[in-house]
Amino acid sequence: MLDAAERISGAQIHQRSHGCAEVVIAAHANGARLERLAQAGSAKAILPRIHDPRPEVVFLNTSGGLTGGDTLRYALRLGDGLCATATTQTAERAYASTTGAAQANVDLKVGRGGWLDWLPQETILFQSSNLKRRIVIDLAEDAGCLFLETVILGRHAMGETITSARLDDRREIRRAGRPIWIDPLRLDPDSLGRTTSPALLGPGRAFATLVLVAPGAADALGPLRATLTVPGVEAAATAFEGRLVLRVLARDGLPLRRQIARAVACLRPGPLPRVWQYQD
Structure with a gap:
């Protein structure tokens, strides 16, 4: 039922997820040990049993997607000398919004000598x-990472054409607090309409954008290019x-x-994350 304030104003207050x-x-x-697991609202994290000494962290949003006024935050801290994979249980969906942007933040920190594969x-x-997102990977001086972000406009199989959407996406990798890679991305109806x-x-x-940060990263350039077929x-x-x-x-997802999948397999030893809904 509408409360008294809603009846008087005629406005409907929508429930939001946080x-x-x-x-x-x-x-x-x-080896690695889980020291802290904190979950609130629609955000969850699980650590499935896998046949790999590197732990795998799977984040998920139980609300099923994001719309205006929703907030979501994922955070991971890796101790010194640890290697891990972090991913998401399924695709994140940004739905139609009439009340401003949904806010999403991903904060990842990797200790000395550590390594993180961020493969959502x-x-x-x-x-x-309308989605506003910030992704920051903060590496210790000698840590490294493999970073992936993929965006798909609508459901191709459903014949959808996205002409009006907003994405304000800032991806940043830091080393010892200093930015070493910043990749801002902004989409709006104007840019979506300029298809030529x-x-x-x-x-x-x-x-999609895939980034490898490691000493000698250039050595992988030739093998990676060979997979682009x-x-x-x-x-x-x-x-x-x-x-x-x-x-x-x-043109299609x-x-x-x-x-x-081929590129990640080239740059990353071992199998792809088990929760990925596609394999090559």
Whole structure:
């Protein structure tokens, strides 16, 4: 039922979801140990049993998606000398909003000599969605990471064409507190409508960025480029000063996923995250 204030004003107050999940993994004499697991609201984190000494952290949003006024935060802290994989249980969905932006923040910290693979599943933007997101990986001086972000505009199989959506996405990797890679991305109805511009997305409706930060990252450039053979995908990779960056663009999410799976397998030893809903 509407309360008295709503009846008087005629305004309807929508329920919003708020979630925060934080995981701290510390070094122990017998290997990695879960030191802290805090969950609130719609955000959850699980650590499934896997056949790998590196722990795997799976974040999930039980609300099923994000819309205006929702807030979501994922945080992970890795102790010194630890290696881990962090991913999401499924694709994150940004739904239509009439009340401003949904807010999402991802805060990841890696201790000395550590390594993190941040390999979330894709973010799907629906018509009239509005998402503001900040992703920060804070590396210790000698730590490294593999970073992935994938965005898909609508559901291709449903014939959706996204002409009005907003995404304000800032991805940042720091080393000892100093930014070493900053990648801001902003989409709005104007940029989505300029499909003929090669400087924008053109006809592409699925795109991804993969970044490797490690000493000698350039050594992987040749093998990575050799994997860029999936039909229906445009991709380019470059390397500089301990960083390797891959950009991938496709008209549909399926070929993009296949290409990303091949690229990640090239840069990362061992199997892909078990929760990924696609394998090459």
